Amino acid sequence: MGKWETPIGVIQHSSDKKILLSEDLLSESGLFNGTECYVKVGKILQLGPLIGVFTSREHIRQLNQQDASFRTSEILKASVKAGTILYHFSVRDLLWNKKMVKGTVFNPASQKWEKRMFPFPDVLYDRASGRAYRKYERHVRARKKMAEMKIAKVNAVHYFDKWDLFRQLNRYKDVKDYLPETHKYKPFYLKKMLKKHPVIYLKATVGSMGTRIMRLESEGPKYKYSVYRNKLKTGHSFSLQRVNKKAVNFFGDDKIIMQQGIQLVKVDNGNVDMRATVQRNGKGELEINSIAVRLGKEGSPITSSRTGSNIVRLDEFIKAHGKHYSDKLEGKIHRFLTLIYRRIEDIYGPFGEMGIDFGLDASENIYFIESNAKPAKDSLYKSFDRKTIDQAFRNPMEYAKHLSGFQS
Structure with missing residues (x-):
């Protein structure tokens, strides 16, 4: 399981739905009794996929105090539905000498978050800070060591340097017109x-x-x-x-x-921009999950959901404020998002998800603002239906399953 393996003896029994492990194996793997997951059988019996969510020490502390954020709860729910095994860890939880991780995991029996020993994962879902590289050498070393272990990653990089991103994108003729x-x-x-x-x-x-x-x-x-x-x-x-x-x-x-x-479209003297959640699904195919429109406050330099911006779906925005736009606008936006996503992958490598911020001017010209390698999904959460939200959290789990070779 994950990056751990051990010799075992296998005895076939009557059920094709259950694998019974000894107490020692159950303990070494970190699994709970009754865990549902996928199995690959050959010369190696492989359980998984095992996904490690790399996060901050503060986040781990909150989980151990049973204070899970809505985002963590949504990721857990998505993992259960996808049939993946998920744990959270910080840089302090990496036990290199033992080749193990002290993961924080939700125990379905006790309905509590607990610490358990796990192998290193099949797939890394990196949600840790992008700014930490300047303060903590340990984060740099940890990511390098995990890369050397050939642990697959949901996203090729865990943050974007805005200068490097714009400098690199500017090399592509088909992207230049979108760049301020x-x-x-x-x-x-x-x-x-x-x-x-x-x-x-x-x-x-x-x-x-x-x-x-x-x-x-x-x-x-x-x-x-x-x-x-x-x-x-x-x-x-x-x-x-x-x-x-x-x-x-x-x-x-x-x-x-x-x-x-950018001379962005305005509503009530506030700037308007858009946040698209673009992802790959369980087959590795690109999906535009959602496009949220953020109506900024007058005078505010940003339109983040955290500043009190009003957030609506793209179709709602066009209906209320964009009746003068052509019926080709949504198609243009979808082509732009697909192009930007693929160009960023050309630069850095494959991504399972990305938040893409962009804006429109009065002439329907589209401008790229920035990309986020760890989309918080706040705008999506505040403006879309339950089905879209569920899919946005589930896609990274399904993509992780795709990366690890486990098939549903």
Whole structure:
């Protein structure tokens, strides 16, 4: 099971639905009595697939306090329906010398999360922080060692560096028209960018949930800046030097890009952008699971669901605010999403899922904003029906089964 194997003796019995293990084998595998999973039989008897969810120490602490988030509960439910075996672990749970993982798993008998010893998994579902590489050398080493063990991954990489992503995508002629002008942040080049574009965005190359973004706008002799942390903060300055200082203070040691502000469609003076959840299913085929539209608050530099944006489905948005759009718009969006997904796979390798943020201008031009390798599914959760939500959580489990060679 997973990356663990041991010699066994096999005795055939009358049931073709059950495999009976000795207490020692049950303990070594980490399985609970009554676990339902898939079996491959040959010279090796293989149980699985075993999926390891790599996560933060804080998340593990919450699970051991029986405080599972809605997302964790949805992943567990999807795993049960897919017939996969799932455990969560942090970097501290990796026991390299024993070739085991101290996983946190849900016990269906006690209805509680527990710690158990598991083999290393067949498939890694990496939900750990993308920013940790700067702080913790252990995360870098852990991911490298798991790669050397040839553990399959749901996603080729666990985060995107925005500068690297835009620089690489810019090499493809069929993608260039979707990309806003993007450069590395350089204080002396900021003035030139603001002359060329009335609005630009400064973004940390590694960051999520819109917390590492600053909006800059030229207003005659003044410059207006706005950021969102726990609340919207704005300011004005006549000095670009002072604006640069504000940016340095805000971003700290982060590497920064500066990006052309897209003239997004607006509703009630708030920017509108879209988050698509694109995934591969149990056959490895690409599926556009959902497209949520985020109607931002007036003045807010971001439209994240965490800032109180109103979120609706694409069809609802078009019905309410886009009757002037052509009937070809949805087809154009689907082609754009498929192209971006495949180009990103060309750069980094295969992905089981991706969140893709994009925007529209008044002329129906589509602009790529960013991709997320660990989509939180917040926008999807707040705007779509139960069936779509269930499928969004189940697809990564089915894709993991596909990667590991277990067939349903």
